[in-house]
Amino acid sequence: MHSQSQPRPRRSALVGVLAPALLLSACDKAEEKSAEGTDTASPTRFRPVTEQLLRASMALRGIRPSLDEYDAVQADPDALEGLVDGWLTSAEFGATVRDMHAEQLRIRSDLYVVPPPVGDLDGYDFAETFTSTNEAPLVLVEEVVLDGRPYTEIVTSQTVRADEITAAIWGYDYDASGDEWQAVEPPDDRLRAGILSDGGLWLRHQSASGNNHRGRANLVASALLCEDFLTRDIVLTSEIDLSDPEAVADALMENPDCVSCHQSLDPLAAFFWGVVPGATTGDLISANTGDCSGRDAALCYPLQLYYPERAEYEATFGLRTPGYYGLGDDVSALGSYIASDSRFAACTVKRFYGYLTRTPVEDVPLQSQAELLEVLEGHSWDARELARAVVLSEPFTATTLVSGDEREVVGLQAVRPEQYNRMIEDLTGFSWLSLADDLVPCTGDVCLGEVDLAATDTMGFRSMAGGMDGYRVTLPTTTTTPTKVLTLSRWAAEAAGHVVDADLGGSSPRLLTEVSASDTSESAVRDQLATLHLRILGERVDADSGEVDESWELFEAGLSSRGDAEGAWKLVLSGMLQDPRILLY
Numbered sequence: 001m002h003s004q005s006q007p008r009p010r011r012s013a014l015v016g017v018l019a020p021a022l023l024l025s026a027c028d029k030a031e032e033k034s035a036e037g038t039d040t041a042s043p044t045r046f047r048p049v050t051e052q053l054l055r056a057s058m059a060l061r062g063i064r065p066s067l068d069e070y071d072a073v074q075a076d077p078d079a080l081e082g083l084v085d086g087w088l089t090s091a092e093f094g095a096t097v098r099d100m101h102a103e104q105l106r107i108r109s110d111l112y113v114v115p116p117p118v119g120d121l122d123g124y125d126f127a128e129t130f131t132s133t134n135e136a137p138l139v140l141v142e143e144v145v146l147d148g149r150p151y152t153e154i155v156t157s158q159t160v161r162a163d164e165i166t167a168a169i170w171g172y173d174y175d176a177s178g179d180e181w182q183a184v185e186p187p188d189d190r191l192r193a194g195i196l197s198d199g200g201l202w203l204r205h206q207s208a209s210g211n212n213h214r215g216r217a218n219l220v221a222s223a224l225l226c227e228d229f230l231t232r233d234i235v236l237t238s239e240i241d242l243s244d245p246e247a248v249a250d251a252l253m254e255n256p257d258c259v260s261c262h263q264s265l266d267p268l269a270a271f272f273w274g275v276v277p278g279a280t281t282g283d284l285i286s287a288n289t290g291d292c293s294g295r296d297a298a299l300c301y302p303l304q305l306y307y308p309e310r311a312e313y314e315a316t317f318g319l320r321t322p323g324y325y326g327l328g329d330d331v332s333a334l335g336s337y338i339a340s341d342s343r344f345a346a347c348t349v350k351r352f353y354g355y356l357t358r359t360p361v362e363d364v365p366l367q368s369q370a371e372l373l374e375v376l377e378g379h380s381w382d383a384r385e386l387a388r389a390v391v392l393s394e395p396f397t398a399t400t401l402v403s404g405d406e407r408e409v410v411g412l413q414a415v416r417p418e419q420y421n422r423m424i425e426d427l428t429g430f431s432w433l434s435l436a437d438d439l440v441p442c443t444g445d446v447c448l449g450e451v452d453l454a455a456t457d458t459m460g461f462r463s464m465a466g467g468m469d470g471y472r473v474t475l476p477t478t479t480t481t482p483t484k485v486l487t488l489s490r491w492a493a494e495a496a497g498h499v500v501d502a503d504l505g506g507s508s509p510r511l512l513t514e515v516s517a518s519d520t521s522e523s524a525v526r527d528q529l530a531t532l533h534l535r536i537l538g539e540r541v542d543a544d545s546g547e548v549d550e551s552w553e554l555f556e557a558g559l560s561s562r563g564d565a566e567g568a569w570k571l572v573l574s575g576m577l578q579d580p581r582i583l584l585y
Contacts (some may be wrong), residue, residue: 046394055396058415059390059391060096063423084391110457114126127451132165136166137195152344155344157194203278204470213272213273220268226361227343232261249318268324270322271322274308274310276303276304347361356387356390365395415584416467421455430498432494435449504565526544
């Protein structure tokens with residue numbers, strides 16, 4: 001479970017600003033120290049409640065606890081459960097739910113098809129159409145989870161979610177005077193299956209004509225059932241001529257090695273025969289800037305996702321008819337089949353446990369699966385209860401777990417770029433945005449727009465920061481790497497500069513609440529540093545402690561080399577925001 005986690009290093013903020021190589025070394029050496037002094041006779045040991053608070057807050061919200069929250073658990077350790085309950089209805093937890101399902105569905109990819117801002121989308125830019133298209137199915141999941149509705153609704157909802165942009169793309173009825181995201185009825189006869197009815201999901205996961213929707217079927221199996229067909233052992237003999245489409249088609253129906261997978265995969269794929277195979281961004285630009293006639297008509301906004309006449313194509317090509325693992329063949333009931341499948345329940349608990357603990361789904365302990373299944377079913381499929389159970393469980397709150405003669409060291413988790421992004425914005429108010437048009441000029445009226453460098457890859461640094469693009473990089477990085485450290489170092493420096501200028505420039509301060517631009521006295525700076533150690537690094541220390549001594553030395557060095565308090569505080573905060581204690585939790 002915890003093989004990819006890393007134990008908490010003890011390093012001063014100075015480490016982070018000396019060199020990224022030293023920071024990387026500090027993280028790596030911490031893992032080696034975790035096994036020192038082990039005693040198999042020792043009982044299970046738990047983290048101090050302040051560390052439990054920080055760990056739960058980062059996992060559920062992606063932000064550090066507030067000073068008031070630290071004070072609350074310091075006064076009463078039992079207050080942690082109440083704080084967790086409050087977090088489970090917060091916007092930050094909603095963002096975490098979106099992040100989790102974006103990773104699960106591999107949907108946030110700006111390297112694949114992005115609806116161009118042309119035709120009915122004139123006036124928008126690529127950054128806006130990319131965000132809206134990818135977030136639509138995730139908004140539905142977020143709404144279901146935050147409202148405490150049965151999680152099964154993500155595949156049984158009769159409506160999808162749309163904003164003004166996606167409504168124009170797909171032709172949904174949309175009330176411009178209403179909420180940004182609205183529940184809408186698809187305008188065609190497509191299957192009604194929650195996120196599986198969303199056009200953006202299938203625009204991302206397209207199907208080449210020869211694939212016959214098998215890739216889409218495998219997405220359903222892997223993301224929702226944790227049954228990835230690609231993980232099965234396949235032995236192909238030289239008897240099959242893979243260059244001959246007819247020979248391949250015959251093998252899929254007759255060859256035992258092929259049939260073992262395709263007898264389940266192809267009927268599941270047949271549920272999507274009515275969904276249009278797909279198009280490229282270039283195709284969409286060409287069609288929507290033309291006269292939308294002939295073959296281009298189908299590629300002009302609003303796009304047609306579902307073609308009823310294609311639904312019977314499997315008979316035309318001699319393929320298998322729709323069927324859900326032999327349990328049913330009603331195309332309109334796909335969502336119900338999934339919701340009632342015991343594998344969906346098992347996969348749900350593995351997905352939540354795996355995401356919050358950074359454990360591969362195949363490595364989730366059987367005991368944890370069984371316990372969480374009881375939680376899910378005992379709370380009417382309220383997924384918030386799953387998240388609550390995970391972050392309050394022994395495997396999450398302990399530093400060592402003992403079972404019989406076995407002892408397991410529970411390490412720390414490396415921060416995800418999505419978490420780091422929210423954490424930095426919460427601490428400093430800084431968002432890593434860039435006007436991409438300064439680098440890539442607009443083509444006519446088509447512009448890239450303002451890009452979130454933390455959440456994209458074509459112009460941004462998400463994969464370099466340890467994330468995934470869902471297309472070329474399909475798994476996030478779970479450890480510290482040189483590129484991740486370099487990226488986060490630059491990110492931290494930008495954020496530090498932003499917050500110091502704002503805090504010492506007269507606005508309502510976020511971090512530098514106890515000093516001014518003219519106040520460099522040691523007593524005042526030490527008091528501020530002690531507060532920052534708690535707020536940023538999660539450790540409660542006295543102003544005259546050894547930890548603050550090191551930070552004071554860094555402040556003095558900055559004051560000497562840069563000549564003013566602003567420069568000194570930028571150096572200190574840059575170091576703290578890339579310290580191992582903030583990159584690992």
